[in-house]
Amino acid sequence: IELANQIAAGEVVERPASVVKELVENSLDAGADQLVIDVENGGIKRIRIRDNGCGISKDELALALSRHATSKIASLDDLEAIQSLGFRGEALASISSVSRLRLTSKPAQQSEAWQAWTAGRDMAVQIEPAAHPDGTSIDIQDIFFNTPARRKFLRTEKTEFAHIDETLKRIALSRFDVDITLNHQGKRVRHYPRVKATDENSQRRRVAKVCGAGFADSALAISANAEPYQLSGWIAPAEACRHQADIQYCFVNGRMMKDKLLSHAIRQAYERYLLPERVPTYVLYFCLPPQQVDVNVHPAKHEVRFHQQRQVHDFIMQAVANALSQQPQ
Numbered sequence: 001i002e003l004a005n006q007i008a009a010g011e012v013v014e015r016p017a018s019v020v021k022e023l024v025e026n027s028l029d030a031g032a033d034q035l036v037i038d039v040e041n042g043g044i045k046r047i048r049i050r051d052n053g054c055g056i057s058k059d060e061l062a063l064a065l066s067r068h069a070t071s072k073i074a075s076l077d078d079l080e081a082i083q084s085l086g087f088r089g090e091a092l093a094s095i096s097s098v099s100r101l102r103l104t105s106k107p108a109q110q111s112e113a114w115q116a117w118t119a120g121r122d123m124a125v126q127i128e129p130a131a132h133p134d135g136t137s138i139d140i141q142d143i144f145f146n147t148p149a150r151r152k153f154l155r156t157e158k159t160e161f162a163h164i165d166e167t168l169k170r171i172a173l174s175r176f177d178v179d180i181t182l183n184h185q186g187k188r189v190r191h192y193p194r195v196k197a198t199d200e201n202s203q204r205r206r207v208a209k210v211c212g213a214g215f216a217d218s219a220l221a222i223s224a225n226a227e228p229y230q231l232s233g234w235i236a237p238a239e240a241c242r243h244q245a246d247i248q249y250c251f252v253n254g255r256m257m258k259d260k261l262l263s264h265a266i267r268q269a270y271e272r273y274l275l276p277e278r279v280p281t282y283v284l285y286f287c288l289p290p291q292q293v294d295v296n297v298h299p300a301k302h303e304v305r306f307h308q309q310r311q312v313h314d315f316i317m318q319a320v321a322n323a324l325s326q327q328p329q
């Protein structure tokens, strides 16, 4: 069992940041709107995440740590329109097999909290009473301590921390309604307070927290609708683009994607209105019916394939071009 888990871990867990991503997605699936992530030594020594979600009952703690026991896929249809972020049912088991993991949880309707962890070659689940408020904490120490080949691929603590930071930026841009705190070595390094999802001004404040005021203050708001497509977000005009080449966030139906078709469409719009050597800088949200897009379910990839490529491309290009054409010259 342990070997199978460790092999699966190679798929799910590449580095501390991938652990953070899996854990945050679980917390969001659990309905949490407050997350605190504590990191030590770039996550190599320790990653701890605390949420205020629905919690895991005492009876289900062992299941949560077993592979495939809790797949969120109810039917094949779900695969086509993935609603919840987690759907492979193996992240916790995988992470637990390559680290020292402790899971502590208390559902609101349960009077006491319990802590679970696995031990030994057969990964038997141990459990004991604990003190914990409503919600769940997962404490992961010494990632890859038992898989030296993987540990070798870890970079410096600084680099690993930067990956965690980037992972949380993407989450922060996709969930304005969730309060996120990131601490490193006991010091708070990021705080993204919850903002009203409907208010463009408060959304812009979160964008400023994530992408910097330089981008947020100068970005043009985009809002375009052409059935069945919808594009919203922000795009920076030429002047604000300097030194900001890394601000290129595109979310497709709420998930961060790096898609060539989308970046090409955006670039074309830019070339029409700006010096072509400017690097487009944007935070964009594209929504379309889920059955018109295939999402590569590999956890580490962010790829999509649109069924109507030309229509999507033209819609995005038009919407971005329209927004850019309205900037004061």
Ligand code: ADP
Residues within 6 Å of the ligand: 022, 026, 027, 030, 051, 053, 054, 055, 056, 063, 064, 065, 070, 071, 072, 086, 087, 088, 089, 090, 091, 092, 093, 136
């Ligand atoms: P998956 O998310 O694919 O179901 P995971 O291994 O990531 O598989 O998680 C296993 C199960 O543990 C989840 O299905 C969920 O029931 C439970 N779980 C994990 N993290 C949390 C959390 N933060 N809050 C509540 N339940 C959780």
Ligand code: MG
Residues within 6 Å of the ligand: 022, 025, 026, 085, 086, 087, 088, 089, 091, 092
């Ligand atoms: Mg999961």
